[in-house]
Amino acid sequence: MQEPTDAAARRAVKPVICYPNDTLPAPDMALYASARQTARKVGEVQVAPRDAACFRMAAGQFFRISSVEGPQVGDLNLWNANDLSERFYSGKSRALHGTHLSMGERMWSSFPYLRPMATITDDTLGWYGIDEFGGSVHDVIGTRCDPYTGNLLSGAQYHHCCHSNLTRALADETGMTLTEAEPHVHDVLNVFMCTGFTRDTGQYFMKASPVRPGDYLEFFAEIDLLGALSACPGGDCSSEHSSDAAACYPLLVEIFAPADGALTGWQSPPVNGYDRSHGR
Numbered sequence: 546m547q548e549p550t551d552a553a554a555r556r557a558v559k560p561v562i563c564y565p566n567d568t569l570p571a572p573d574m575a576l577y578a579s580a581r582q583t584a585r586k587v588g589e590v591q592v593a594p595r596d597a598a599c600f601r602m603a604a605g606q607f608f609r610i611s612s613v614e615g616p617q618v619g620d621l622n623l624w625n626a627n628d629l630s631e632r633f634y635s636g637k638s639r640a641l642h643g644t645h646l647s648m649g650e651r652m653w654s655s656f657p658y659l660r661p662m663a664t665i666t667d668d669t670l671g672w673y674g675i676d677e678f679g680g681s682v683h684d685v686i687g688t689r690c691d692p693y694t695g696n697l698l699s700g701a702q703y704h705h706c707c708h709s710n711l712t713r714a715l716a717d718e719t720g721m722t723l724t725e726a727e728p729h730v731h732d733v734l735n736v737f738m739c740t741g742f743t744r745d746t747g748q749y750f751m752k753a754s755p756v757r758p759g760d761y762l763e764f765f766a767e768i769d770l771l772g773a774l775s776a777c778p779g780g781d782c783s784s785e786h787s788s789d790a791a792a793c794y795p796l797l798v799e800i801f802a803p804a805d806g807a808l809t810g811w812q813s814p815p816v817n818g819y820d821r822s823h824g825r
């Protein structure tokens with residue numbers, strides 16, 4: 546293919562940030578930190594390897610996802626506990642914050658709500674940054690491993706991909722059938738997963754997660770939440786997904802409630818202010 550004569554000049558145009566995020570409502574991290582100091586543990590759920598579990602948090606509580614026995618990646622879904630149609634929107638969270646989330650960044654909800662569901666308040670892998678391959682941790686660029694893609698690529702019937710694990714967990718939690726639960730499962734925050742795009746071909750890559758037992762990612766629940774976490778069959782995601790080949794470990798979810806009065810001045814965010822008239 547012939548390049549135009551001004552190809553170099555066109556490529557040299559400097560990028561602009563799509564969504565400058567300096568006008569996003571800023572979380573009060575100092576308030577969250579002081580509230581966290583007062584918090585006591587009110588619940589925990591262990592997520593078995595190659596399976597998923599649900600858990601609930603009230604607005605104003607904290608939840609922590611920990612690596613406990615070995616390097617393990619988790620696929621996280623969040624819903625408004627009172628209305629499953631409001632759920633985590635990974636694509637918009639990516640557009641607002643970038644490819645990977647860390648301290649002070651937020652998990653945003655789907656349209657027409659578009660508000661913070663959870664704010665990341667602690668991240669023991671925050672030191673990792675962006676490595677020489679362009680990889681980083683806790684991505685919102687992947688989807689969730691699923692049996693449909695596995696079937697497309699290899700003809701397999703594998704039942705413990707994160708998509709199926711999350712579907713079973715949501716069905717068990719809500720009493721829905723698998724068929725009813727499946728459409729509520731959505732693209733995830735890939736907790737502890739180390740990913741990026743190759744510079745030469747732009748392909749999505751993963752590499753062994755730097756997570757070790759004791760590491761955790763902690764969140765503040767901005768609204769009442771139903772969460773589901775899958776301990777991915779990829780384990781640390783160093784080699785493959787969608788099989789029982791990788792070493793897999795459990796993940797621990799713990800819920801913490803701050804003391805009464807510790808969040809004075811904080812309010813659960815309202816739904817988005819767009820009037821929804823769409824020009825009519």
Ligand SMILES: [Zn+2]
Nearest residue numbers: 690707777778
């Ligand atoms: Zn997975």
